[in-house]
Amino acid sequence: MAAQLAPAWKITRWFNRAAPLDLAHLKGKVILLHAFQMLCPACVQLALPQAQRIFQQVDPADVAVIGLHTVFENHAVMTAEALAVFIRENRLTFPIGIDAPDGQDGIPLTMRAYQMRGTPSLILLDRKGCLRLHHFGHIDDLALGIVLGKLMQERGHD
Amino acid sequence: MAAQLAPAWKITRWFNRAAPLDLAHLKGKVILLHAFQMLCPACVQLALPQAQRIFQQVDPADVAVIGLHTVFENHAVMTAEALAVFIRENRLTFPIGIDAPDGQDGIPLTMRAYQMRGTPSLILLDRKGCLRLHHFGHIDDLALGIVLGKLMQERGHD
Amino acid sequence: MAAQLAPAWKITRWFNRAAPLDLAHLKGKVILLHAFQMLCPACVQLALPQAQRIFQQVDPADVAVIGLHTVFENHAVMTAEALAVFIRENRLTFPIGIDAPDGQDGIPLTMRAYQMRGTPSLILLDRKGCLRLHHFGHIDDLALGIVLGKLMQERGHD
């Protein structure tokens, strides 16, 4: 059975990135998508430092590390302006997009499309753009490194 | 030379506390004042978890652990509403006050009165209300425990 | 009720110390006695690094940090010669004594006199030589710092 092609992202604004990014641009790379909220403690203590560590260890031509701010609660205080301060103060340097609100129940569009259960959530896509890992909560560096290394070793044209 | 009596606090709102708190109420107790900003990484990663640990280990009748939200930058996003979410999400249970803005250069009034250099800052007052430690940055648990134990052992009427 | 005077130590050999040490020499100081075995994982991972941290933070004229090698099992491999290597490799610089074997059931004499339950064990004596804390297992830096600070603040002639 073929793995599932990952849904498109709906992003309203990018940080640490001049032009918009989408799956088509990143075809051929392994993609790590870190969904977080800036006031979620496990995101701040564990998931975002891990994302930053990965970004500093991999070749950006080979692996794309992307943050996704999926605000599904407390919308009034986790604004784009607040996120800008948060990113600067925490010295996060990988591209981070704001997931588009849908105006209805508060769950943003990309979060909904990927059926994420909360934050932090980690999504891994292979070089063909297929979903290969979807993890809610923290995953330790060793386990993540092994999965990531396997995907890096796969060729895009297998 | 006698130690210096600590300046009064100017607080606009309390969390985890029904009635206002001031130095006069706490006379006879050792006081730990943790000054922080909710988007300061060292505060979130180190100082606030340490404050919470202390609060859980000491008798509140003997030692008062107090948080002080001293916003001196990025005022627009570190609002009272945002702080309320931050406190709830991080499960901070000790009393936390918002330091009063002065309407001029952005340095709030208590922060100015104590001549704090930034966040996190730790202030220790003895049972007579005198300033005994003023530390900018993180201090390790062992060093803080020793200073705190010494102040706890001092009697108020020495 | 008065606290109990601590039993004398029976030491067969000292490391990091030219002349023998005993309670009489240390009268007036607060004493931390760390009982350990060199092949006890919790001693190596937690208790000995903590003892070394304390030794580096306190004034040796005021607080004596003492290690006690209380071998009660696997005697054949935790010899004085092995301990010498262990101390050097782990860069332990505080005085460490070998608890005297009793030739019977394998429990050394000081360990027996203090009725220790195993390793690591932490013993705190006040300035008068009275036993004030006896803890089996690890104790965190904050809790230990508070107890230590209190004993440091007590005067020897109260």
Next chain:
Amino acid sequence: MAAQLAPAWKITRWFNRAAPLDLAHLKGKVILLHAFQMLCPACVQLALPQAQRIFQQVDPADVAVIGLHTVFENHAVMTAEALAVFIRENRLTFPIGIDAPDGQDGIPLTMRAYQMRGTPSLILLDRKGCLRLHHFGHIDDLALGIVLGKLMQERGHD
């Protein structure tokens, strides 16, 4: 250029393993060889806990985690009897071999054959038995996981 076939091991005794292990037995598996000394602090604090974590996360039919006790100093106290106690106390459950002494300058035979510089040293072999990583000192979980995952993804008959 083809990678180098790894030298054979010279082992005098195995722990956590009934029959001897050698490279021929493990053909087709990825092999992690952790060279250590039981009284080397970085081995005890970092490398051996990492080896144990890996052993618990991987399928032993796919990845072989092997410890190698390469005693090149303080031979008198790091005996087989002492190692047996060390392994039991530290609850290490992966196979561990004692590197054969050569009776001359104290460097054991496997350590010499692999030209290791000290302990801890980490060796990674691919499914064909070729040397792919040789690291002296600690390597973090993320970096090791990535390299390991890549080797796991390679097929043996490429």
